[in-house]
Amino acid sequence: MGDMSLKDVAAIAGVSVRTVSNVVNRFPHVAPDTRARVERALEQLNYRPNLAARNLRRGRSGLIGLVVPEIDSPYFSEVAAHLVLAAEERSWTVLVDQTGGDPARERAFLEGAAAGFVDGLVFSPWGLGAADLRRGAEDIPLVLLGERTSDGVADHIAVDNVAAAVEATEHLIGSGRRRIAAIGLQPHLTNETARLRLEGYRASLRAAGHPSDEQLEIRVAALHRPDGAAAMRSLLTLPEPPDAVFCFNDQLALGAMRAARDAGLDVPRDLAVVGFDDIEDGRYSFPSLTTVSPDKWAIAVRALECLAERLDGKRSESARDIVVSHRLIVRESSGPAGSP
Amino acid sequence: MGDMSLKDVAAIAGVSVRTVSNVVNRFPHVAPDTRARVERALEQLNYRPNLAARNLRRGRSGLIGLVVPEIDSPYFSEVAAHLVLAAEERSWTVLVDQTGGDPARERAFLEGAAAGFVDGLVFSPWGLGAADLRRGAEDIPLVLLGERTSDGVADHIAVDNVAAAVEATEHLIGSGRRRIAAIGLQPHLTNETARLRLEGYRASLRAAGHPSDEQLEIRVAALHRPDGAAAMRSLLTLPEPPDAVFCFNDQLALGAMRAARDAGLDVPRDLAVVGFDDIEDGRYSFPSLTTVSPDKWAIAVRALECLAERLDGKRSESARDIVVSHRLIVRESSGPAGSP
DNA sequence: CGGTCCCTTTGCAACGTTGCAAGACTTCGG
DNA sequence: CCGAAGTCTTGCAACGTTGCAAAGGGACCG
Numbered sequence: 001m002g003d004m005s006l007k008d009v010a011a012i013a014g015v016s017v018r019t020v021s022n023v024v025n026r027f028p029h030v031a032p033d034t035r036a037r038v039e040r041a042l043e044q045l046n047y048r049p050n051l052a053a054r055n056l057r058r059g060r061s062g063l064i065g066l067v068v069p070e071i072d073s074p075y076f077s078e079v080a081a082h083l084v085l086a087a088e089e090r091s092w093t094v095l096v097d098q099t100g101g102d103p104a105r106e107r108a109f110l111e112g113a114a115a116g117f118v119d120g121l122v123f124s125p126w127g128l129g130a131a132d133l134r135r136g137a138e139d140i141p142l143v144l145l146g147e148r149t150s151d152g153v154a155d156h157i158a159v160d161n162v163a164a165a166v167e168a169t170e171h172l173i174g175s176g177r178r179r180i181a182a183i184g185l186q187p188h189l190t191n192e193t194a195r196l197r198l199e200g201y202r203a204s205l206r207a208a209g210h211p212s213d214e215q216l217e218i219r220v221a222a223l224h225r226p227d228g229a230a231a232m233r234s235l236l237t238l239p240e241p242p243d244a245v246f247c248f249n250d251q252l253a254l255g256a257m258r259a260a261r262d263a264g265l266d267v268p269r270d271l272a273v274v275g276f277d278d279i280e281d282g283r284y285s286f287p288s289l290t291t292v293s294p295d296k297w298a299i300a301v302r303a304l305e306c307l308a309e310r311l312d313g314k315r316s317e318s319a320r321d322i323v324v325s326h327r328l329i330v331r332e333s334s335g336p337a338g339s340p
Numbered sequence: 341m342g343d344m345s346l347k348d349v350a351a352i353a354g355v356s357v358r359t360v361s362n363v364v365n366r367f368p369h370v371a372p373d374t375r376a377r378v379e380r381a382l383e384q385l386n387y388r389p390n391l392a393a394r395n396l397r398r399g400r401s402g403l404i405g406l407v408v409p410e411i412d413s414p415y416f417s418e419v420a421a422h423l424v425l426a427a428e429e430r431s432w433t434v435l436v437d438q439t440g441g442d443p444a445r446e447r448a449f450l451e452g453a454a455a456g457f458v459d460g461l462v463f464s465p466w467g468l469g470a471a472d473l474r475r476g477a478e479d480i481p482l483v484l485l486g487e488r489t490s491d492g493v494a495d496h497i498a499v500d501n502v503a504a505a506v507e508a509t510e511h512l513i514g515s516g517r518r519r520i521a522a523i524g525l526q527p528h529l530t531n532e533t534a535r536l537r538l539e540g541y542r543a544s545l546r547a548a549g550h551p552s553d554e555q556l557e558i559r560v561a562a563l564h565r566p567d568g569a570a571a572m573r574s575l576l577t578l579p580e581p582p583d584a585v586f587c588f589n590d591q592l593a594l595g596a597m598r599a600a601r602d603a604g605l606d607v608p609r610d611l612a613v614v615g616f617d618d619i620e621d622g623r624y625s626f627p628s629l630t631t632v633s634p635d636k637w638a639i640a641v642r643a644l645e646c647l648a649e650r651l652d653g654k655r656s657e658s659a660r661d662i663v664v665s666h667r668l669i670v671r672e673s674s675g676p677a678g679s680p
Numbered sequence: 681c682g683g684t685c686c687c688t689t690t691g692c693a694a695c696g697t698t699g700c701a702a703g704a705c706t707t708c709g710g
Numbered sequence: 711c712c713g714a715a716g717t718c719t720t721g722c723a724a725c726g727t728t729g730c731a732a733a734g735g736g737a738c739c740g
Binding site: 003048049050051052053055056061063070071072074077078080081084085093094095096097098111116117139224225229254255257258261280281283284285286288 | 343388389390391392393395396401403410411412414417418420421424425433434435436437438451456457479564565569594595597598601620621623624625626628
Binding site for chain 3: 345346347357358361365389390392393394395396397398
């Protein structure tokens with residue numbers, strides 16, 4: 001029942017294949033009674049256009065790809081949800097894939113399978129640098145999320161990571177913290193997000209006259225809760241442990257908070273914690289998590305705008321570099337020191 | 341550079357289109373030097389097969405659809421991650437869509453756009469009942485997640501919700517709780533999951549000789565943290581509030597825990613909490629969350645097995661009803677009463 | 681009444697791929 | 711040296727759709 005073609009419908013309705021196609025595509029010049037007859041036949045046979053054929057003919061699939069390192073990471077799944085919703089308004093369907101941040105797999109998606117299906121790609125790279133991206137970007141419209149390539153490889157959307165990190169750190173300084181750690185360095189990745197956040201963190205400390213201390217800058221293998229917890233535990237072994245920590249994402253922060261509590265510390269009395277991403281968990285955790293909230297809805301919408309422009313053939317050259325807004329959301333985890 | 345066809349490659353290599361196709365598809369009888377020449381041309385032109393054409397010709401797309409109510413709900417995003425990974429092993433790509441649980445949209449996905457692209461569908465319905473599902477299931481292989489249709493509409497995968505709810509409730513009873521509430525009834529949905537968990541909950545109470553009390557059974561509009569928090573607040577206004585609560589998913593539980601703390605209660609001393617799904621947040625929350633953990637990996641793998649069987653033409657008739665295992669993971673939130 | 685224009689319908693070709701079956705050439709056994 | 715059984719290569723057609731261009735028919739204008 002699902003594999004009826006225009007030919008079948010045409011036979012039933014007693015018209016040509018082309019006329020049925022005209023009805024399906026809402027071509028205006030179709031006689032009312034013909035249209036009615038065709039529509040009856042369409043209904044009767046439960047006709048659905050074969051999208052492969054249509055795609056082949058039109059050269060468009062109506063699919064866009066979202067390629068992220070981890071779809072089950074709350075930040076990415078929230079972005080994915082927004083993107084799917086925003087795509088619907090443009091009658092686009094979203095194909096989601098995850099790379100695990102593996103460069104080889106990222107390259108494969110960029111050049112390979114996904115590229116054949118989709119009209120455009122929204123891509124959040126971890127492992128690939130600008131050079132690799134350029135080669136993959138040749139074929140189809142590409143929007144990068146969260147990576148500051150700044151060299152015009154492709155359209156690019158991100159928050160101002162340095163400014164955001166500055167705000168987060170200054171907030172901690174302003175609430176009286178003296179010894180502020182950072183969790184989330186990822187020197188092994190070509191992705192620059194962590195580097196930029198670190199830059200903002202260091203700049204704030206310097207501006208406030210705090211001594212810089214590399215012991216307080218903790219690198220992690222991944223951005224998950226266990227990594228945050230492990231980082232916190234290592235910080236607590238220091239002779240002079242921190243009284244605040246800026247985590248480069250919320251999952252690290254939640255893990256760090258948990259580890260701090262397990263060690264008998266009270267958050268925020270003994271330790272203030274700030275995260276990044278504003279995932280939903282942080283709003284309901286105990287204590288609730290102070291965090292930098294990127295405008296995820298804007299990220300999704302602007303990404304689709306970029307794709308649409310490329311697909312329409314406008315602006316085929318210069319790459320855009322879009323900065324979406326963010327704001328620091330102060331919650332319990334960074335309350336005043338000393339008081340419970 | 342990305343729109344080179346077999347014809348272009350054939351011209352460069354000085355062979356027929358068909359021979360190039362043979363090389364691409366690893367047809368064994370190709371002379372070594374011909375193969376070398378063709379492969380050089382493929383490389384040179386950076387040939388990628390046009391998947392729309394291949395799909396049209398073969399009648400297969402290599403895409404499977406995952407349709408869930410909310411992709412940003414941790415449970416669904418974790419299942420999605422597993423599914424994408426498992427699909428990779430079969431060289432399938434996953435197309436993700438979300439319906440918001442809206443029956444109209446669920447029907448649209450089932451009958452409409454997605455169905456044209458994909459070879460099979462993994463579907464987690466909220467709004468559609470068995471009757472609607474049957475009509476949509478005609479065309480393509482379909483696997484249902486989490487819905488106990490039990491009438492052979494389509495293959496179906498779920499945990500034993502009743503048994504799991506019994507275990508959760510018995511655990512609370514066994515740890516000395518007397519007045520156990522339930523949060524998560526959804527009488528407005530045709531989805532039966534909540535009904536089954538309620539059934540298990542009631543059965544346990546009955547078996548233990550606890551009086552049943554409808555005041556303790558709280559319905560929710562959605563399964564999110566705010567709903568759990570609101571439900572908890574309403575429970576706390578009762579003349580005789582509960583000393584334990586079984587939440588039908590972890591998000592409700594996390595919201596409920598948060599609301600309980602805000603009201604000055606200590607979890608687990610004053611209130612024990614058990615959730616369902618074992619999302620990662622619950623492992624690192626404070627206190628960590630006791631929960632029923634379904635085997636999500638098995639869900640993904642078995643779902644793909646079902647699709648593969650249908651696609652291979654085996655077992656075209658009888659629908660499978662697969663029960664995946666689960667286990668109760670006891671953490672801090674349901675520790676002994678009375679002690680902090 | 682002839683010509684022009686518009687409305688409606690249609691046939692043909694093409695998108696890039698692969699199934700089919702036959703053709704060209706080689707090898708081998710008798 | 712012939713026939714059979716391979717190995718290798720190819721042309722043709724088809725998948726279902728839509729762009730193009732033209733044909734048939736009616737209405738309207740001069």
